[in-house]
Amino acid sequence: MREVTVNEASMSKVTLELDGHVAVVEMHxxxxxxxxxxxxxxxxxxxxxxxxxxxxxxxxxxxxxxFCAGARLAGVTGALDARASAAAVYEQAVRIFRLEIPVVAAVQGAAVGGGLGLACAADFRVAGPKSRFEANFSRLGFHCGFALSLTLPRIVGQTRAELMLYTGRSLSGEEAYAAGLADRFAELGEERAVAVELARELAGAAPLAVRSMRTTMRAGLLGRLEATLEHELDEQEWLWRTEDAATGITASLERRDPLFHGR
Structure with missing residues (x-):
């Protein structure tokens, strides 16, 4: 396996290693x-x-x-121009969705909020015994983002996606695997190894055929992606200004249950 420099500014936060035809992109x-x-x-x-x-x-x-706890709440919603900050984040999310080869997310621990969105931007997900998948937006008081209103129903079905989004409930690794949100279930600590194994299986197939079929299969997703993100951002923008959002975010930071009043 060889390490490849992506760019000097981001080397410490994201690394790239290549092992034959499989790339490992790691957040730090x-x-x-x-x-x-x-x-x-x-x-x-x-x-x-x-x-x-x-x-x-x-x-x-x-x-x-x-795996990823999403964006820092104060980092986006507390900015002077929250919409511009979130739009800049989503601009990069679009680039991740539009990568040209299959992506397998190795989800150890929690994939929460935008972290779940990032996991759902991948083609496949690997979970383990301590994995947790959570769309917690309704517990924070604002609309889901990272195109989860588009990706989550495609993966788990409309009704199950609505239940996750409306309640903010989390799925364990076992539950996610049973629901189809995770495509492989690994032993504790083996999530990455199983993800690499799946990536090697994908890389062993005819690459032109895989990319051609992937383009076909993801056409509906990519065709609706930017409009979905724009709509989610519209909804987030006004909801961030509500009392419920202030209540939900504060409760989350203080690790307690929120009490919402619909204001």
Missing amino acids: APPVNFFDREILAAIADAGERATAEGARAIVLCSEGRH
């Missing part, structure tokens, strides 16, 4: 791997570089106990 913001625009841009850069270097599949993984 432990323990929970919050993302920002720069980290998502570095993931997109790494994916594009991997493709240019001849990779046929990508494993997206992270250092630490958790």
